[in-house]
Amino acid sequence: MSTNETSFKPALHVECRMRDTDGFVRPDRVREEVTEWICENFISLRIDQRLENYEELNHGGAIQSISVVGFSGVQEDSLFHRLADVQLDVQAYMLHPYVVDDHVSEVRPGQQHDDELKPKTRTMPLPSANIHGLWESFTTRMGIVIYWLNCIRELTSKVSMTKSQRLDPNIVSWNHLVLLYGPPGTGKSSLSRALAHKLTIRLGKYFLRGKLVEVDPQSLFSRYFGESGQLVAQIFEQINAMADDEACLICVVIDEVETLTSPRERAATGNECGDALRATNQLLTCIDALRHRPNIVLFCTSNMLQAIDSAFVDRIDIKQLVPNPCPRAIYEIFRTCINELLRTGVLVPSKSNNEDPNLNMRPESPLSQSVHDFVLIEPISIPRFAEMEIRLYDQPHAPARKLWIISQKADGLSGRTLRKLPFLALALYTFTEPSTIHEGLYALSLAVEHELRAYNPHDTDLSD
Ligand SMILES: Nc1ncnc2c1ncn2[C@@H]1O[C@H](COP(=O)(O)OP(=O)(O)OP(=O)(O)O)[C@@H](O)[C@H]1O
Structure with a gap:
């Protein structure tokens, strides 16, 4: 079968979770061996199926589990898929251990003024045991989950295409920006983390590592007038520095993004302070500057779409309503x-x-x-x-x-x-x-x- 024929087939995603082998076993080797083993031993696979009897493989000892996790095709809700009709997409990954207290960006003790001027972020390596299983708790088969499958598919192809083809961001517009909006308590923040985790696994072919950066938007507002714009710039400088490691996928989560992106018209008419206006301007500039980075994705959440600046909304690539669960x-x-x-x-x-x-x-x-x-x-x-x-x-x-x-x-x-x-x-x-x-x-x-x-x-x- 020609490569072109294969690439038009829908993908069947299989995840192979590896044990911690201290770097002795390379995920790409495991991926290759498992792909070959599946093709030789199975005719069809069922979504959610756990594959057994892999212990005999050369890398069997390094494998903890192999599961069929998803399908990216038109009939996303069908459970059984013939291997002849799909493109097998096997991902091998290792979970980073559970972190009890996430790292909060460094603040020096005893420096009150300095502390207030430090934007706060939490970083966590991905894929992480802290988040593992979260995606599955949202993606019940069928029903509301279809748009999540679309969302992860769209993200995967956009990031992989910009990474592998080095598309010119000035010609092909991709701002790396995802907005999840909807009523309170519908799981927007949890879904952003789950998407980041899942994306890191799915893009394991392109990125050796992943990192989740959670920004506390409240910490970007200073009680010192005029500082908020600077704090926003500072946080994006940190993110930019992390992205210098091109083998690392950086997923940034900003909750309640409306606090940072209130409409500038309101500020201009005097109802909002000039500091908020500067923060919004700075955020827009920073987002534009990130466009040439193929390894950054920004997930934002909001309860109030109407309270977000229209220039920010205009930059969003994937805008998804998160309703109450069905x-x-x-x-x-x-x-x-x-x-x-x-x-x-x-x-x-x-x-x-x-x-x-x-x-x-x-x-x-x-x-x-x-x-x-x-x-x-x-x-x-x-x-x-x-x-x-x-x-x-x-x-x-x-x-x-x-x-x-x-x-x-x-x-x-x-x-x-x-x-x-x-x-x-x-x-x-x-x-x-x-x-x-x-x-x-x-x-x-x-x-x-x-x-x-x-x-x-x-x-x-x-x-x-
Ligand atoms: N559809 C869902 N399936 C499974 N769990 C859910 C769902 N929606 C919400 N939850 C659970 O509800 C809790 C709150 O979720 P989360 O904080 O992510 O919501 P949110 O939409 O970001 O809320 P807010 O807008 O108030 O910040 C979490 O424990 C999450 O696991």
């Missing part, structure tokens, strides 16, 4: 929380037949035989939506089914609120310790109703 995403949020409560023993699997007659039927019982194939006897974790969807109506009492009904009811709540609810529900509505999974789910359903009433005080009938 029921499938809500199911995933609740599912991960409940599984964590089960894992730690805060919740326990069902103990008696009283709660759910189907659930504890013994497999030996002839009466149970017909339902046994479908029934979870002692669930130790709730399955993913994709796994339980086909069996949804066969098991009216299964925890997964109950959770799906609760998730549909919780539509409209923010991701932040949803993450709090399972734990809060146990504190408010259960009286035994530990509670069973069914008691926990009943409590969660009450907590959701309570929260919805707080959102819509006039809506009294929330039963389904």
Whole structure:
């Protein structure tokens, strides 16, 4: 098959997580060997599949896991893909260990004035154990996730093209700027970090390392009039210096970017101070200056798109609304929380037949035989939506089914609120310790109703 034919095929992404080998094993060698092994041993692959029996490979000892993580084609929601129809994209990476206290840019003790004039950033090497798994918690298969798949695909191709083809930024416009906007608590900041992590893995062919730089926008405002512009310039000087290492992908995250980019017309009419105007001007200049750096991507988040300067909005390459999670995403949020409560023993699997007659039927019982194939006897974790969807109506009492009904009811709540609810529900509505999974789910359903009433005080009938 010609190379041209291959490059037009959609990509199937496979991630190969390596053990820490102290640099003895090169990721590109692992990538090559795993690609060859997959082509020789598989006809098709399923999204989310974990590949086994790789230990026999020359680099098998250096591999911790191999998973099929995504597909960049038209039918992004289909689960099975024939290798003959795709371009295999294997990435080998090593996670940097968990960092408890992120590095905050240096400030010298005892220098009060100096401290205030230092913009604060946190840096973390990528890919990082701190962020690992975050992307997956957002990208439930199908549903709202499609735009994230598009977003990562667009970013990957733009960064890789500017890096490999050395495109002239004055001719091909790419400002390296992504804006995630939407209501509070929908996961914009977490998604920016998750995107940075994922992008570093996916671009492992082009960049040997990655770095996440999180800028605290509040620290860019000084109480000394006229200093804010300088602080912005200072932070971008630091970022520019980091980008001198061309083998490193620098992902910068600026939360609440509207604080730095308030519309300059407002300042001109006297409602905003001149210092803010200088900060906005400086930021725009710095963004323009970064355009020739193929290894920088800037992720910004905002709750208020209308409060951002139009010249900044005009420079944005990828602008993505992050809405409240849809029921499938809500199911995933609740599912991960409940599984964590089960894992730690805060919740326990069902103990008696009283709660759910189907659930504890013994497999030996002839009466149970017909339902046994479908029934979870002692669930130790709730399955993913994709796994339980086909069996949804066969098991009216299964925890997964109950959770799906609760998730549909919780539509409209923010991701932040949803993450709090399972734990809060146990504190408010259960009286035994530990509670069973069914008691926990009943409590969660009450907590959701309570929260919805707080959102819509006039809506009294929330039963389904
Ligand atoms: N769709 C979602 N899926 C999974 N978790 C989510 C989702 N939305 C929000 N969360 C969780 O909610 C919490 C808050 O997220 P985050 O701070 O990223 O939101 P935000 O949109 O940046 O909020 P704000 O605008 O108030 O700063 C995090 O723990 C995040 O994991």
